[in-house]
Amino acid sequence: MRPQLSIPLSLLTLAITASFSSIAQASSVDNLPSSQSYTGLMFIPNAQVIDHGDFNLSFHQGVPYNSSIASLDDWFFAAGVFKGLEAGGRIVTNTYDCNGYFDTHCGIRDLSASFKYQLPFVYNYTGINLAVGIQDLGGEANNFDTRYIVADKTFDNLNLRLSAGYGQSNLAFGIMDGPFGGAEWQPLPFMQVIGEYDASKFNANAKLFTPEGLLPYGIQLSIDYELYTGHKNSDQSVWGINAAVPLLGYKTNKRQHLSVDNQQHLQHAINQQLDSHKNSNLQSLMAALKNDGFINLQLGKRDGKLVIALENRRYNHNPIDGVGVALGLIAANTSTKTFADFATTAKLKEEDKQHVELIMLTNGIPMMTINGNMSDYRQFLLTGDHNPSLSFNSYNAKNQFNQTQWLTQKENNGFGRSQIILSPELAHRTATEYGFFDYSLALGTNLYTPLWQGAALDIRHTLPIDESDDFKAGEIWGNSAYDNEIDRIFLHQAFKLPQNIMTQFSGGYMYGSYWGGMNETNWFSPEGKHSLGFKVSQFSHKDKDQSFNKKEDKGVRLAHYLYSQPEWNWQLELQGGEFWQGDQGIKATSSHWLGDARLSASYLTSKAQGSNDYENFLSLSISFPLTPWRDMKPGYIQVRGIDQFTYTLQTRVGADGHNNINTGLGGSNDLQHNLTRQYQGQNRLTKAYFDANIQHLRNAYIRYIKNVEM
Incomplete structure (x- = not known):
């Protein structure tokens, strides 16, 4: 005392x-x-x-x-x-x-x-x-x-x-x-x-x-x-x-004021960049986009307006960053002179002569169109004091692409341009009876090589770095420790179907010993606030003697509904069906975006295979990018970090007389290159999200200027 x-x-x-x-x-x-x-x-x-x-x-x-x-x-x-x-x-x-x-x-x-x-x-x-x-x-x-x-x-x-x-x-x-x-x-x-x-x-x-x-x-x-x-x-x-x-990127949608003394140099650099549009032409426009690393570049025309198709693989925190930089470069390299080669231009009103449509691609698939007047957009970049007249559409991107008369061949073709994605891999058990923090830490090296449109080869190797005592061989979590191995080989093929439906088929090898395939299919409403989808997979387990063990076969059969409210930076997902361990249940996840970091709280109720009782768990997680905002310029080899690293803590709730450790309930064998991450920007590549984050476009271009000029 x-x-x-x-x-x-x-x-x-x-x-x-x-x-x-x-x-x-x-x-x-x-x-x-x-x-x-x-x-x-x-x-x-x-x-x-x-x-x-x-x-x-x-x-x-x-x-x-x-x-x-x-x-x-x-x-x-x-x-x-x-x-x-x-x-x-x-x-x-x-x-x-x-x-x-x-x-x-x-x-x-x-x-x-x-x-x-x-x-x-x-x-x-x-x-x-x-x-x-x-x-x-x-x-x-x-x-x-x-x-x-x-x-x-x-x-x-x-x-x-x-x-x-x-x-x-x-x-x-x-x-x-x-x-x-x-x-x-x-x-x-x-x-x-x-x-x-x-x-x-x-x-x-x-x-x-x-x-x-x-x-x-x-x-x-x-x-x-x-x-x-x-x-x-x-x-x-x-x-x-x-x-x-x-948290990282929280103020990315706040208007930046550039009139403060220590910002004068930046203001001058932006003015200088945007003034260059007066002497621009189509060649200088293509050169600017190509020099910054955009790939699958094409120029075309439709209905008297300039159409630009391109793909972003350099700005990986958020797809809106790539759009913001691309629009800024287009605004800085287009004027009425840029359209001199378009015969239809003479029939347009003067204010329509700088109308541009940008088509954003992912792995060659048209995902979103952005329409706007570049004269108006330049003024927005200079002051940020009004919302530019931009329109966003993910529903008809494929049709718009197919209806365009392309005037140039594809430049910076994305075929075979491989990404080497480095990321920490962490398996952990936190605050259990075995220890405060038990872990297995490894370096994940993911080779992702796009092939033809929508297709890619996906190979990952894990290299163990360190592990706690309880993750060593023969200990309680020894089977969950990372090994020095290639733990994933997949061939993916994605398609964009009518009515804003995306589907991806994946086949190969995962978790060191499971062979099989899966399909993911998602539908988004025109605004992007609602989404329905499902995931189905089946994998067979191969024992050390290379024979298949039917008793260990696993798969998932899950359906989900997602509601997004970008004005609140909030998403709610309901998921239900059969999870990876054969348990059946429902999982509700509330996600809150703080810039490019995401906080999520999940509630899971699931019944283990062979059990009559449901078990309930509450999880809290944080996800954030572990890569520079402006990654290495994508050549035929691009080394970068991971777009979203996630750390999760889970605790049992509503238990009847015990607080036992969860043995894998609620797992869904997610791949890194799934539809949500690879094609839909963590469900942010939607009209609703872009409408709610207009200032983010300007801030992305300002940040680009800081990177290249300051």
Whole structure:
């Protein structure tokens, strides 16, 4: 037991008194993490949430557990998923390598999910923020289960925020089990003093942090330390460190203002590029597109307008980046003189003489058309103060391509131009009875070679780099460790069918020992907000003696519905049927795009093969590109990183008396080069997405100028 203060004076009272006498310059009170699974004070929450687009990682010591403030490590990661909502995962552990099944001294090792939502509109009418939240959602062993409602009010002229709420919890000492309240006082731009009543006792701590905007890339660091606690049975002073980082590409659809002094050089470079259109011609246009690495280039005409077909393999974070760069290059290299060779031009009105249609290809297949007037688009690139008159269409791209009179042969033909895609491959088990983090890490080298239209050869090799003890041969997860082998060989053939239907047939070898084939088929509505599809596969297992083992045959039979709301950067997918392990069930996934990073939460209910009972799981995942924004220029060999690397944590929920590890339920044997990733840009190559992200087009061109001119 640690000695307590002789005078049980709560720093809550001190903070409030001092704040009223403060003459510090008024400023907002920063939103910082508590020592639990939410934004807040020390043990209690406030009504604030993580800023939309920020990712937080925290480490704390000192957790209310088993009738004490226990000496436990607390890892917490969370993000501002959309405005008003923060979601995260938490790991509380006593040991890191100890096997809890054989060693009784391992202590707790708990993985859980948490959510907090700030209710909209309340502040507009009352000046008070109101939030509801849940900590340690689901599961059988709800050691830290907490549910709460909390309100707060910020007094900017006093640098003070007051919070009060009511909670229900099973935390030690009755923390958060009843009414609670507290104050956050920020006398300096880098310091807060906190006082709180946690529904049981008074506590106080101090927080030091970097002021917003001090560190590059919007990063904010903070530390906190307990100054006082009324809980007598306290084995550990509560302290922690935290990092908040804006996720990759979050501001890619925000208008960029170029009038600031340090942007003048960039503004000049953009003006210079766009002014070059006055002396442009078709040859200079083709040269500009070819020099930047666009492939399968063709120029043609239809209905008196210039038609340009091309394929992007250089800008792999998001398909809209390739479109934005291509449109910028076209705007910088077209004028009325560019169309001098078109006999029909004379019949057009002057304002129509710079009308261009861009057809975006993927592996030679027309996927989307973009129509616009380049004179209007140049003005948009210069100022960004209006929406250009662009129209997007993925429904008729193939027909538009076929109806075009092509005036040039295909340049930079994509046939045989191979991509070598390097990426980390990570198999892991997190916060299990076997260890805090067990893993098998490998380097994946994927050779992807396009052949004829829609066809490609796909070969991947894995090279083991490192693995934890439990992934070694003969251990619990030894069979899931990566081997030094070619683990995938596939031939893909994709087709674009009428009514915006895409289908791909794939045949070959995967997972080191399975031979077979699959078909994926997707349909998108004209706007792109709705999608239906299915996936069917069947694979036979080949044993080490090269004989096929029918008992190990696997496959999937899954249907899905996808709803996309690009204005909210949100997608909801419902998937059901038979999964890879033979289990049958339903999976719902809510995905939230923060620029080019994606946060997803999935709920799975599935019945294992031969079982009568359904099992339920909650998963949280983050996906982000691991490759430069502007990749190597695609020659006959192009080396690049992966467009989306995904890390997932899963916990069992609603279990009946156990918290056993998931043994593969809900798997769907996804390929890297499936329809969603290879052809549909993670379901973002749609009219609805482009209509909602017009500024992203301009920002992509501005970023291109920075890369080539600055």
